[in-house]
Amino acid sequence: MDQVLSLLNSILGLLFILLCLGLILFYLLSDHSRAKLNLRGIQAFSHFKREVDLAVEAGKRLHISLGRGNINDLQGGAAFIGLTILDRCARAASNSDRPPVTTSGDGVITILSQDTLRSTYRSLGTMERYDPTNARLTGLTPMAYAAGAMPTIHDEQISANIFAGHFGTEIALLTEAGERNRSLTVAGSDSLPAQAVLYVTSDEPLLGEELYAAGAYLGAGAAHSASLRMQDIVRWVLVVAIVIGAILKLLRILP
Amino acid sequence: MKKILPITNAIIAVISGSFILLGYFFPGVFGGIQSTLIGWAIILAAFALLLGIFNLAIVHWKKIGSEKSSNINSIVLLTSMFITIVIVGISGPTGSWSLWVFNSFQVPVEVSLLAVLAVVLVYAGARLLTRRPKWYTILFLVTVLLVLLGSVPLFLIGEITPLSIVRDWLAQVPAIAGARGLLLGVALGTVATGLRILIGVDRPYGG
Numbered sequence: 405m406d407q408v409l410s411l412l413n414s415i416l417g418l419l420f421i422l423l424c425l426g427l428i429l430f431y432l433l434s435d436h437s438r439a440k441l442n443l444r445g446i447q448a449f450s451h452f453k454r455e456v457d458l459a460v461e462a463g464k465r466l467h468i469s470l471g472r473g474n475i476n477d478l479q480g481g482a483a484f485i486g487l488t489i490l491d492r493c494a495r496a497a498s499n500s501d502r503p504p505v506t507t508s509g510d511g512v513i514t515i516l517s518q519d520t521l522r523s524t525y526r527s528l529g530t531m532e533r534y535d536p537t538n539a540r541l542t543g544l545t546p547m548a549y550a551a552g553a554m555p556t557i558h559d560e561q562i563s564a565n566i567f568a569g570h571f572g573t574e575i576a577l578l579t580e581a582g583e584r585n586r587s588l589t590v591a592g593s594d595s596l597p598a599q600a601v602l603y604v605t606s607d608e609p610l611l612g613e614e615l616y617a618a619g620a621y622l623g624a625g626a627a628h629s630a631s632l633r634m635q636d637i638v639r640w641v642l643v644v645a646i647v648i649g650a651i652l653k654l655l656r657i658l659p
Numbered sequence: 660m661k662k663i664l665p666i667t668n669a670i671i672a673v674i675s676g677s678f679i680l681l682g683y684f685f686p687g688v689f690g691g692i693q694s695t696l697i698g699w700a701i702i703l704a705a706f707a708l709l710l711g712i713f714n715l716a717i718v719h720w721k722k723i724g725s726e727k728s729s730n731i732n733s734i735v736l737l738t739s740m741f742i743t744i745v746i747v748g749i750s751g752p753t754g755s756w757s758l759w760v761f762n763s764f765q766v767p768v769e770v771s772l773l774a775v776l777a778v779v780l781v782y783a784g785a786r787l788l789t790r791r792p793k794w795y796t797i798l799f800l801v802t803v804l805l806v807l808l809g810s811v812p813l814f815l816i817g818e819i820t821p822l823s824i825v826r827d828w829l830a831q832v833p834a835i836a837g838a839r840g841l842l843l844g845v846a847l848g849t850v851a852t853g854l855r856i857l858i859g860v861d862r863p864y865g866g
Contacts (some may be wrong), residue, residue: 511708543727616848
């Protein structure tokens with residue numbers, strides 16, 4: 405019986421993933437994705453875009469912090485969004501005198517951020533701008549990571565900080581450093597304690613799924629818009645399923 | 660070659676990702692190849708860590724070369740990194756000298772940063788009303804106050820039972836409901852991110 409339930413569980417899980425995959429491919433390949441996606445206004449992204457333009461004009465730097473998530477587990481998802489944001493920032497600031505700088509608390513994320521910068525500059529034909537020391541590992545424990553990233557915010561003429569990745573409550577030290585430096589802080593994380601702290605300490609917190617919409621808002625490609633549509637549809641499916649489940653439990657139909 | 664390498668990277672990533680995903684659903688069939696691939700990933704991650712530390716040393720070496728007032732931090736970092744590597748190299752990762760370095764330097768510094776963090780959070784909470792003067796900010800601060808008062812016995816009064824009941828209700832009903840809503844969004848976002856990489860349209864590995 406347990407084996408049958410386990411197999412059923414696996415099949416349902418796989419069907420869920422296939423549903424998500426099918427919806428992404430459908431919106432990616434169909435004409436729907438070519439129509440302009442109506443996105444609700446998220447103030448953080450509009451402020452961020454403006455700040456990128458101002459940074460380019462003022463000759464200042466953008467700081468993208470990718471957190472200390474390990475890509476071998478769930479925490480890596482948020483860091484991949486950070487890499488997408490890094491790509492968009494590097495492109496937007498391609499005319500700037502000072503290229504963006506990234507900090508992270510994991511070796512693999514550091515290598516991936518170097519790789520993202522390299523491929524972005526290669527695609528722009530400006531490989532001479534690539535400097536591997538602009539993607540830095542600052543520390544391996546939460547506090548060491550925060551302590552290592554704070555001097556970057558203070559010393560590198562940063563005009564805006566974007567925190568996108570897995571953080572804990574130590575992110576308050578980083579947002580505080582941004583505040584003291586009078587630079588904008590846009591921040592999102594997959595961790596609930598970090599989101600609670602960001603609500604209090606960040607200029608523009610990204611809560612829940614808002615971080616994962618960054619690619620669609622920053623124009624990272626049709627795949628990001630398609631996956632955002634998938635998330636909207638599946639979220640409603642899950643909400644309806646949860647409400648129906650609650651009603652069935654209230655009526656004692658479900659144990 | 661410039662075009663072949665990114666395509667090869669993408670093919671390797673898509674195939675590896677598919678096997679690892681299938682390994683979660685059908686461990687009997689794909690479990691072996693899944694654990695082998697994860698084992699390789701862990702070895703590569705260890706090398707990435709070494710490269711990251713090397714990168715950290717280069718960044719601070721360059722900072723020492725530049726004439727800035729903040730390069731004293733870089734000198735301290737490089738010196739302590741060198742001394743730690745020597746000590747751990749001789750004593751071993753769990754040797755008494757290595758543990759002495761960890762317990763005498765790393766732990767006190769991290770604990771003091773935690774104390775700073777507590778002060779920063781209190782200050783940020785107090786400043787929240789000027790940052791976002793909205794009704795939900797007041798609701799947030801009142802909730803924080805209620806939870807704090809309900810969590811600790813008060814001076815000379817002790818525990819206030821109604822506040823404890825309110826604290827329990829806040830923690831178990833609205834907080835859990837909100838947290839589940841946020842986690843649902845995070846989970847769907849993570850699935851979407853993973854699928855974009857799995858089908859090769861998002862290539863964070865420079866493809």
